[in-house]
Amino acid sequence: MEAVGGLWQRLSGPEERWLLGSLSYGLVGIGALSMLLLRFVRMPYGRYSTRRFGCPVPARLAWLLQELPALLVPLGLSLFSGAARVSEWPNRVLLALFIGHYAHRALIFPFLIRGGKPTPFITFTLALIFCVYNGYLQGRSLSNYAEYPSGWLKGPCFIVGFAGWLSGMTINIHSDHILRNLRKPGETGYKIPRGGLFEYVTGANFFGEILEWFGFALACCTIESAAFAICTFFIVGSRAHQHHQWYLEKFEDYPKARKILIPFVL
Secondary structure (H helix, E strand, O other): OHHHHHHHHHHOOHHHHHHHHHHHHHHHHHHHHHHHHOOOOOOOOHHHOOHHHOOEEOHHHHHHHHHHHHHHHHHHHHHHOOOOOOOOHHHHHHHHHHHHHHHHHHHOHHHHOOOOOOEEHHHHHHHHHHHHHHHHHHHHHHHHHOOOOOOHHHOHHHHHHHHHHHHHHHHHHHHHHHHHOOOOOOOOOOOOOOOHHHHOEOOHHHHHHHHHHHHHHHHHOOHHHHHHHHHHHHHHHHHHHHHHHHHHHHOOOOOOOOEOOOOOOO
């Protein structure tokens, strides 16, 4: 492990800092490109799954494997890379927020899925690559480069950002719970989600995820976290729009006043 840490220390410097910045702009570009493509092609997962995008991967296995790098990569960078900032409390707490989200996504959420549709292999692979990419980006930034004053955790950016992160994660988890329990045992087909923020928006789970990562970005105040928040908005916002159109087409009684993503606004 000392050899691994020494290697990462040799890689540290202006070149890697430049790389992280470039990857951040790339992440925004990925989000913008995805938003453009999703105007013409539905995201091939769940109700939109198709074999044209590769052989199916069981839903639980796909979620576990594709999300796991976003947990293990920053954890490994924090523990074994000899990172310069990981001993600072603000960095530790911010890393814990990111790692905590993906601990739930990789180790808890997959085992709560009830009869989820398999994920096409290409979709699974793209999600896996994204989690490696973003896991390195956020993990390396917070463990080795981001600098904070000693009172950062008492400051307004962290406090408001943490409140947004916590609220968003709570909304996301609660909305997923509602979706999982739409069908009674033995039932098939789709139903209109009711309860929670689904009374106001079609993409309640997506709204929670966006709020969570914009809160995280405010708490971190790094270009890497801001890029992730913007990318999230582009991608899951597009997915919310697709879901909204699908519900309107499938259910004649779908609530017409229900917004797509942001309560009372959008």
